[in-house]
Amino acid sequence: MQIPDAVREFLSTGPFAHVVTRHPDGRLHVTLAWAGFEGDELVFSTFFDQHKTEDIRRDPRVTISFQANENKKGEFLHPYVVIDGQARVVDGGALAVMDALASAYIGPGAQFPNRNVPDGAVYRVTVERIYGTGSWRSTSET
Numbered sequence: 001m002q003i004p005d006a007v008r009e010f011l012s013t014g015p016f017a018h019v020v021t022r023h024p025d026g027r028l029h030v031t032l033a034w035a036g037f038e039g040d041e042l043v044f045s046t047f048f049d050q051h052k053t054e055d056i057r058r059d060p061r062v063t064i065s066f067q068a069n070e071n072k073k074g075e076f077l078h079p080y081v082v083i084d085g086q087a088r089v090v091d092g093g094a095l096a097v098m099d100a101l102a103s104a105y106i107g108p109g110a111q112f113p114n115r116n117v118p119d120g121a122v123y124r125v126t127v128e129r130i131y132g133t134g135s136w137r138s139t140s141e142t
Helices: 005-011 051-058 094-105
Strands: 017-022 028-033 036-038 041-046 061-067 080-091 121-133
Touching (some): 017 051, 028 051, 036 094, 041 094, 051 121, 061 121
Antiparallel strands (some): 017 061, 036 041, 041 121, 080 121
16 A cells, blocks of 8 residues: 555654554553654564564554644644554564654654664554544545
8 A cells, every 4th residue: 555645744743653453362452652654564663572562473463543742723633543454573673663763753863762772573564544534534544
């Protein structure tokens, strides 16, 4: 799926990602993450083994939501984007992803502040559906 420019711009403002995975017993698991696009894949990472790693290795279906940091237009809801997709876990490379995302979450030219971290894992999501509400909606909602 080609990612609309307006959705890319929305994520470049640094809204936290709410990552939803499924535990083996079917319960949903939600965590927060920094996330952004590399090409047409959504990426996020972790430095430590977490439930989402096991969940995604077993069941790659994920839903990730992002809420705007503020509501500039006075609308009832803050703009938000929800992405459904299939994720895969790539061992290592977490710091490089966090460094790439740092400018959106910390500020221009920033690096992830903690440099003494394990290799971790990177999650790469093939986007299947984008929905929510905001200025981008008319071009991307299916």
